[in-house]
Amino acid sequence: MKPVAKSSSASNPLDADMHLRLEGIITPMAAMPGALLPILHAVQDAFGHVPPACVPLIANALNLSRAEVHGVISFYHDFRSTPPGRHVLKLCRAEACQARGARELEAQLVSRLGIGFHETTADGSITLEPVYCLGNCACAPTAMLDGTVHGRLSTERMASLLDSCGVKK
Ligand code: FES
Structure with missing residues (x-):
């Protein structure tokens, strides 16, 4: 070496x-x-x-x-070359989650955060990333917030997660 x-x-x-x-x-x-x-x-x-x-x-x-x-x-999607926001939210875009409401959650996130995947909100509160299966397909749709997996997400539950990150409504 x-x-x-x-x-x-x-x-x-x-x-x-x-x-x-x-x-x-x-x-x-x-x-x-x-x-x-x-x-x-x-x-x-x-x-x-x-x-x-x-x-x-x-x-x-x-x-x-x-x-x-x-x-x-x-x-590799996991690596990023710029500093993340204070929170990192990864939304699963793989098949099982897509079939059970992930697209609706994606639209909700893009609308409320005003950013797309691989981007960070202007206030630095949250970075949004795609992920392709979190091994939690039985509880789809699934996302991971700061390393914690959240399954069976509805738009209401996603809104609560965003609230907990201090994202403006
Ligand atoms: S497809 Fe989303 S957790 Fe497996």
């Missing part, structure tokens, strides 16, 4: 604290087979997103190209 190099991204540099934290994530995992995904998950857990300035450092440590790392970040 190569040592974690200093970030050279002038547009979005990592500060010293972030660089140290990143080094602490990458160094113990870099020699693992298939280290890229666990590292990206750990970076997102630590920072709330995968800052673009991390990409060259991760690529260098794993002997990958920046394009390869960026390609993986882009491919």
Whole structure:
């Protein structure tokens, strides 16, 4: 494994604290087979997103190209390159949920939040993301709010979840 190099991204540099934290994530995992995904998950857990300035450092440590790392970040819906809102709401768009009312919930969310998927409200209260099955199909439609799964959602229950996030009515 190569040592974690200093970030050279002038547009979005990592500060010293972030660089140290990143080094602490990458160094113990870099020699693992298939280290890229666990590292990206750990970076997102630590920072709330995968800052673009991390990409060259991760690529260098794993002997990958920046394009390869960026390609993986882009491919997986779970990774985000910008900081999320204070709450993250993931609406399941897979078949079982679609068949049981997820489209109505999607319309409700787009209308009330004024944003689409992969976007954050202007006040930073909530980020809306799609997800494709949360393993809770028997209780569809399903969403996940800040890591907690909510099943059998109606528009009324979804409205309550949004209220709990401080979203304006
Ligand atoms: S399809 Fe939505 S939880 Fe499985």
